[in-house]
Amino acid sequence: MKYVDEFxxxxxxxxxxxxxxxxxxxxxxxxxxxxxxxxxxxxFGIPSLLPPGIRLISGPGCPVCVTAExxxxxxxxxxxISGVAVATFGDLMRIPGTAGSLSEARAExxxxxxxxxxxxxxxxxxxxxxxxxVFAAIGFETTAPGTAVTVLKADAEGRENFFILNAxxxxxxxxxxxxxxxxxxDGFICPGHxxxxxxxxxxxxxxxxxxxxxxxxxxxxxxILSSILMLIRQVNNHNPAVEIQYNRAVTRTGNxxxxxxxxxxxxxCDAGWRGLGVIAAGGLRMRDKYKSFDAGAxxxxxxxxNETETAxxxxxxxxxxxxxxxxxxxxxxxxxHHPSGACMVSDEGACNTWYxxxxxx
Amino acid sequence: MCLSVPARVVSVSGDMAEVSVGGAIFSAGLQMVxxxxxxxxxxxxxxxxxxxxxxxxxxxxxxxxxxxxxxMAE
Numbered sequence: 001m002k003y004v005d006e007f008x009x010x011x012x013x014x015x016x017x018x019x020x021x022x023x024x025x026x027x028x029x030x031x032x033x034x035x036x037x038x039x040x041x042x043x044f045g046i047p048s049l050l051p052p053g054i055r056l057i058s059g060p061g062c063p064v065c066v067t068a069e070x071x072x073x074x075x076x077x078x079x080x081i082s083g084v085a086v087a088t089f090g091d092l093m094r095i096p097g098t099a100g101s102l103s104e105a106r107a108e109x110x111x112x113x114x115x116x117x118x119x120x121x122x123x124x125x126x127x128x129x130x131x132x133x134v135f136a137a138i139g140f141e142t143t144a145p146g147t148a149v150t151v152l153k154a155d156a157e158g159r160e161n162f163f164i165l166n167a168x169x170x171x172x173x174x175x176x177x178x179x180x181x182x183x184x185x186d187g188f189i190c191p192g193h194x195x196x197x198x199x200x201x202x203x204x205x206x207x208x209x210x211x212x213x214x215x216x217x218x219x220x221x222x223x224i225l226s227s228i229l230m231l232i233r234q235v236n237n238h239n240p241a242v243e244i245q246y247n248r249a250v251t252r253t254g255n256x257x258x259x260x261x262x263x264x265x266x267x268x269c270d271a272g273w274r275g276l277g278v279i280a281a282g283g284l285r286m287r288d289k290y291k292s293f294d295a296g297a298x299x300x301x302x303x304x305x306n307e308t309e310t311a312x313x314x315x316x317x318x319x320x321x322x323x324x325x326x327x328x329x330x331x332x333x334x335x336x337h338h339p340s341g342a343c344m345v346s347d348e349g350a351c352n353t354w355y356x357x358x359x360x361x
Numbered sequence: 362m363c364l365s366v367p368a369r370v371v372s373v374s375g376d377m378a379e380v381s382v383g384g385a386i387f388s389a390g391l392q393m394v395x396x397x398x399x400x401x402x403x404x405x406x407x408x409x410x411x412x413x414x415x416x417x418x419x420x421x422x423x424x425x426x427x428x429x430x431x432x433m434a435e
Contacts, residue, residue, distance in 0.1 A: 001383050003367035003402055003414055012426045019429060036364050089407070117408020119390055139407065142365060146409040149392045193365040196404060196412045222426055248419035249404055249412050258393040258411060348364070 003248070007220030008044075016225035017049040023232045029055045029184060030231055031320050033175060034191035035062030035348025036219055042357040044221040046228075054228065057183075057320040058350035060174050061191055063139045064091050065318060065342040065349050066273045071138075071167050072097030073303040078134050078165065078295060079110035086165075087121035088136040090114045094345050098304070118150035118164070125154070125162040134295045137164040141197040144168040144284055145258035148265035151286075151293050163295035168284040169271055172202050177279050179210050183320045187213030187231040189224070192246045197262075199254025200242050207240035218246035265290055274342060275315030314341035317350050324354040331359055365406035367414060370399050380405055 032038055038058045041047065047056060060066050072095055079086040079102070086102070093103040093114065106112040115121050121135035137147045147164060154162045171194045179185075190203050195216045206214045213234035217227040227245045234240050244250050262284070271283020286294045311329055316322040324330050324343070334340035336352055343349035368380035368389065380389045380403065390409040391397055403410035 001367070002369070003419060006423055012429075015429050016426070039364075116387070117390070119388075119408050142411060143407050145393055145411070146390065146407050149390060149409065193404065193406060193411070196365070226422075226426070245422075248415050248422060255393055255412055257395070261393065 007222045012222050020229050021051050024051050024053050025236055027053045028186050028235060030187050030189055031057050031059045031185045032189040033059040033061040037189055038350055038353050039348050040219045041224060042353045046224055059320055060318040062346050062348040064095055064346040067138050067167055068272050068274050069098045070303055070305055074301055075102060075136055076105045077301045077303055079105055079112050084132045085111040085113055086134050087113050087115045087124060091346050092136055095342050118147045122150050122154055122162055132161045135164045137166045137168055140169055140171050140194050142193045145261045148261040151265050151290055163293055163298055165295040166286055169282055173279050173282040177276055178319055181319055186235050189227055190214050190216045192218050195250045197255050197258045200244050200250060200252050203242050211240050213240045214242045216244045216246050216250050275318040310340055312341035314343045317343055324351040365404045367402050368405040370397060370401045
């Protein structure tokens, strides 16, 4: 496949690994923020190609993993209202809320439908005027513009039976929170697809304010290894900056049209991240002019806001403080089939990835 | 859900396109991209094309990687 195979060429990979070995002069810890990077790093066996001095840790960039348990509870409450259907991305289905998952609610008769996009949810609303459709709007800057496009379409056609339960989040404030929280890192493998939208400029505060190395990275093995090499050089030369390795998709300014859609429908707000707490300006809320599409404002749902007490350490894992194998539930009480925490459910979650690729080492 | 993949545009109708990911066909909203036609590659993310991939930059990245390759061979 074009834009994939040529970036997986074995010889190029081995040469990059060799360059990295020659460039290392000490110990380095780099955080990959994006869940897509976590999955790619382990799927391609990147850690096995690196010298012992380099440690890669996962960050908070799996949207499903940072979704609050009470958000799942709210979706479930909505799905049991007569005449309401909840439309969701598939990976939210098995995330545990405080009292069960969407998957379990569907088995009990709730109307919950899996969709591939916000637009597909709107199409369900178009095809059945008596049904009120609530789209579970989660995700970062990559996903929020698609929700915005869909809300604007629904608005333009005067649709009254389409809503979103919004939990969109934005990445740079969460990265700042990680730095301030004391995670010991030398640099960031910055999210590639968030940067497609925001542009690399959204991350320039990291080297400027915190003197940490930063490289916007693609998702193929040569991309990831090239970025690690660039990060090492930034650290060695004491020259932190935001470099773009993934230049076939990312520019400094980003996708202006996507940003315009996002800004039309949403405005920044404080938001609760599972494991990280409330992050100032870490989320997006619907602007007042589109409030009629906001399920939170349109339906009267109340759920108890008690976080469940378990031994799950997803929060520490999302902050890069601990790794999945340090959790007593990992691979015993918590497995992909019976997950205790969100990081075990999603394909982009650190625990799920560790379970798949490192359990039998 | 948060993964984006390179997809080839197969057909365009208004602001929607059909795109191919290794032969599997998906629909993609084109609202956020400009000047996209059949044969172009876009990044598909949750039902929307979020960017058109830049072939020149992709080739430049590969050229630089091969340069490392040549240096190593010397």
